[in-house]
Amino acid sequence: MKPVILWSDALIFLLVAALVLFFWRLRRDPQTRDRWRQVFASRLGMAAFTVILAYVGVALLDSLHFRRALPPPDGVSTGEVFYDNQVSSVLDTLTAGMGERFERTYSAPFALRSFEKQTLKDEAGNTVRDFPPLRHAGAQLADPTEKWADVVRRSAPALGGGLALAVLLILPQWWLLRGSSLPWASSWLVQGILACTAVWLVSISRHYHVLGTDLGGADVLYQSLKGVRTGVLIGALSTLIMLPIAVTLGVCAGYFKGWVDDAVQYLYTTLSSIPGILLIAAAVLLFQVYIDLNPDAFPTGLEKADAKFIALCFILGVTSWSTLCRLIRAETLKISQLGYVQAAHAFGVSHGRILLRHILPNTVHIILITFVLDFSALVLAEAVLSYIGVGVDPSMGSWGNMINGARSELSREPAIWWTLSGAFLFMFLLVLSANLFADLVRDAFDPRTRLGPEAA
Amino acid sequence: MFAYIIRRLLYAIPILIGVNLLTFVLFFVVNSPDDMAVSQLGAKYVTPEAIENWKAKNGYDKPLFYNAGADGLETVTETIFFAKSVRLFAFDFGRSESGRDISTDVRRRMGPSLAVVLPTFLVGIGVNICVALMVVMFHASRLDRAAVIVFVALMSISYLFYIIGGQYLVAKTWRLVPISGFLSGAEVWKFLLLPVLVGVVAGIGAGARWYRTLFLEEANQDYVRTARAKGCSELAVLFRHILPNALIPILTGVVVLVPMLFMGSLLIESFFGIPGLGSYMLDAINAQDFAIVRSMVFIGSILYIVGLILTDISYTWADPRVRLS
Numbered sequence: 001m002k003p004v005i006l007w008s009d010a011l012i013f014l015l016v017a018a019l020v021l022f023f024w025r026l027r028r029d030p031q032t033r034d035r036w037r038q039v040f041a042s043r044l045g046m047a048a049f050t051v052i053l054a055y056v057g058v059a060l061l062d063s064l065h066f067r068r069a070l071p072p073p074d075g076v077s078t079g080e081v082f083y084d085n086q087v088s089s090v091l092d093t094l095t096a097g098m099g100e101r102f103e104r105t106y107s108a109p110f111a112l113r114s115f116e117k118q119t120l121k122d123e124a125g126n127t128v129r130d131f132p133p134l135r136h137a138g139a140q141l142a143d144p145t146e147k148w149a150d151v152v153r154r155s156a157p158a159l160g161g162g163l164a165l166a167v168l169l170i171l172p173q174w175w176l177l178r179g180s181s182l183p184w185a186s187s188w189l190v191q192g193i194l195a196c197t198a199v200w201l202v203s204i205s206r207h208y209h210v211l212g213t214d215l216g217g218a219d220v221l222y223q224s225l226k227g228v229r230t231g232v233l234i235g236a237l238s239t240l241i242m243l244p245i246a247v248t249l250g251v252c253a254g255y256f257k258g259w260v261d262d263a264v265q266y267l268y269t270t271l272s273s274i275p276g277i278l279l280i281a282a283a284v285l286l287f288q289v290y291i292d293l294n295p296d297a298f299p300t301g302l303e304k305a306d307a308k309f310i311a312l313c314f315i316l317g318v319t320s321w322s323t324l325c326r327l328i329r330a331e332t333l334k335i336s337q338l339g340y341v342q343a344a345h346a347f348g349v350s351h352g353r354i355l356l357r358h359i360l361p362n363t364v365h366i367i368l369i370t371f372v373l374d375f376s377a378l379v380l381a382e383a384v385l386s387y388i389g390v391g392v393d394p395s396m397g398s399w400g401n402m403i404n405g406a407r408s409e410l411s412r413e414p415a416i417w418w419t420l421s422g423a424f425l426f427m428f429l430l431v432l433s434a435n436l437f438a439d440l441v442r443d444a445f446d447p448r449t450r451l452g453p454e455a456a
Numbered sequence: 457m458f459a460y461i462i463r464r465l466l467y468a469i470p471i472l473i474g475v476n477l478l479t480f481v482l483f484f485v486v487n488s489p490d491d492m493a494v495s496q497l498g499a500k501y502v503t504p505e506a507i508e509n510w511k512a513k514n515g516y517d518k519p520l521f522y523n524a525g526a527d528g529l530e531t532v533t534e535t536i537f538f539a540k541s542v543r544l545f546a547f548d549f550g551r552s553e554s555g556r557d558i559s560t561d562v563r564r565r566m567g568p569s570l571a572v573v574l575p576t577f578l579v580g581i582g583v584n585i586c587v588a589l590m591v592v593m594f595h596a597s598r599l600d601r602a603a604v605i606v607f608v609a610l611m612s613i614s615y616l617f618y619i620i621g622g623q624y625l626v627a628k629t630w631r632l633v634p635i636s637g638f639l640s641g642a643e644v645w646k647f648l649l650l651p652v653l654v655g656v657v658a659g660i661g662a663g664a665r666w667y668r669t670l671f672l673e674e675a676n677q678d679y680v681r682t683a684r685a686k687g688c689s690e691l692a693v694l695f696r697h698i699l700p701n702a703l704i705p706i707l708t709g710v711v712v713l714v715p716m717l718f719m720g721s722l723l724i725e726s727f728f729g730i731p732g733l734g735s736y737m738l739d740a741i742n743a744q745d746f747a748i749v750r751s752m753v754f755i756g757s758i759l760y761i762v763g764l765i766l767t768d769i770s771y772t773w774a775d776p777r778v779r780l781s
Contacts, residue, residue: 044605270474380614384615403616434612
């Protein structure tokens with residue numbers, strides 16, 4: 001096994017490490033602790049946070065990439081080890097080959113036969129047009145009518161395994177958090193449901209395509225799972241990438257005033273007056289041209305897709321940058337009039353120190369609120385951008401690409417609804433939990449922030 | 457007031473120059489005319505002559521910023537920057553890469569765009585205010601809490617789902633209206649019904665939630681308590697006291713969006729086959745027709761600035777305490 005580290009993998013782990021470090025340092029601050037307690041005191045907040053964590057977990061598992069070592073070719077016994085060209089992730093291993101069971105084309109959820117007719121030869125050698133049986137669904141069945149009984153029979157041990165996993169997950173938490181007054185029970189309930197569903201899905205999809213297959217015959221459930229990484233990363237990385245620029249410029253504009261303020265204001269008014277979708281489209285198209293002209297910089301298709309993805313995150317960050325910058329500038333203007341900043345001036349503290357020690361920490365709540373509020377909007381935007389054709393690379397699994405590929409298939413007879421349903425369902429769950437959580441965070445940290453209808 | 461507007465308009469000029477420079481850098485410096493020729497011609501037909509021919513045909517055979525070969529004023533005017541970017545200020549958009557006149561196209565496509573977006577906008581505001589008022593009437597009850605969660609859930613559904621679901625349900629299953637298309641006659645309402653419906657429904661979650669917070673902010677004011685104390689009925693409080701006062705923030709929040717209506721709606725237009733400005737942009741992006749994209753960026757930024765100025769004016773109009781200076 002040989003690990004492969006993509007740029008986006010490195011960035012997402014960096015982000016998670018930064019967040020953990022941030023909360024570790026904040027844990028001693030009584031005011032912040034109180035506010036977080038307020039967020040988690042609500043059962044809804046606890047449940048939403050658990051769902052978000054589950055999504056982030058899947059995304060992280062899918063970000064651990066490696067290339068499998070291949071068995072040495074026959075008759076060759078060099079010390080050299082050969083690696084698979086295909087890059088896999090830990091998630092691929094955990095889902096037990098769900099992504100490797102391809103069919104020819106569309107098939108409905110739990111179907112045993114393909115969606116489209118094909119010319120076949122029956123036992124007598126005659127040519128008939130019929131729906132061919134699927135390669136990887138229900139092969140163990142002697143009689144197709146026993147399908148549902150078989151599903152039920154297989155569900156029982158799977159759910160048992162899920163419950164065992166849930167108990168393993170929850171017991172240590174219960175032991176550690178005995179005295180806590182927060183509603184952990186709702187988190188455990190969600191964890192239990194998620195664990196059972198996950199184990200059930202993985203074990204049933206060994207024998208059936210739970211959400212059917214798409215045009216290329218790939219398992220829709222697997223594709224939806226692959227979309228999790230893209231969705232989570234685009235929501236998190238876009239904000240991360242633009243954060244340093246927005247914060248630096250916003251704080252400087254509010255603190256130094258004068259020409260610095262004018263320049264920063266000019267910059268963000270100019271950028272925000274360009275219609276976002278056109279700026280994104282232009283930048284993505286230009287980056288595509290750059291990749292086409294410099295093929296040497298990105299040797300593999302995966303690296304190409306990854307570079308495109310990071311460019312997309314960057315440009316999404318640039319378009320959403322002005323709101324945060326404006327908010328931070330206003331807050332800094334307010335703070336720099338306060339007594340303790342004036343006192344710091346009087347003591348002769350340098351500008352850099354005042355900015356770092358006295359002003360920046362007091363704008364953290366704005367950064368936090370923007371981060372959680374933007375997250376869901378960015379996940380939704382990804383789908384729209386992929387539809388327009390300026391989203392993530394088609395080779396990279398994403399909900400937007402799934403929707404884009406299947407949007408006209410509802411008009412077929414019978415309609416092909418499962419690809420769309422899979423993508424929309426996974427996206428909806430993530431965005432809903434993120435929105436609910438964002439609401440609670442905003443209420444706790446800054447009840448007065450108000451956003452217009454266009455912000456959503 | 458008048459002086460203020462003049463000053464704001466003057467302030468818009470450097471911003472427009474900035475937008476222009478930025479798009480110019482994006483389109484011509486990062487992506488040089490040679491690259492454009494290569495991608496338009498296709499890799500198969502690339503020869504140095506073909507590139508020169510393409511550049512000459514489309515007017516890209518000049519220097520970017522400064523023409524040392526010309527004399528007098530022409531050192532500046534005989535450049536790509538002057539020919540392609542500065543002329544936008546005179547609303548002279550030139551021709552698209554496929555040879556059509558952009559100004560004519562924009563004028564022709566504005567009508568269908570407005571025919572969809574304007575009803576969506578107006579009906580949407582009406583529906584959202586009604587829903588929000590109903591929820592505010594039951595404030596702090598179980599119904600209110602449930603409604604907020606429903607709003608958040610509606611917000612969390614992708615816009616694409618509303619469109620695809622609407623087309624499937626209303627047009628395909630119930631066969632009430634055509635799935636997509638557009639007419640220029642009186643029969644056009646058939647084609648507009650579904651896009652408007654989808655647009656309104658998709659906006660309820662975010663819109664009604666926003667109006668609810670605005671109403672609640674007013675409901676906590678002292679004058680509302682006074683009105684209740686003097687014996688006003690709940691309905692009178694809601695409609696005579698809360699609603700008119702909440703209209704001020706609603707108006708100022710909504711006015712900024714009005715000019716942008718001219719840009720049409722990208723997704724609705726492309727899904728429903730409406731020949732408006734939104735689908736124009738989308739087609740231009742897909743065909744990599746940068747002349748159109750550049751013009752639309754310019755129009756969009758003008759409309760954005762107009763929106764900001766209108767917002768300031770609407771403040772004074774809705775609230776006489778505000779004075780612009």
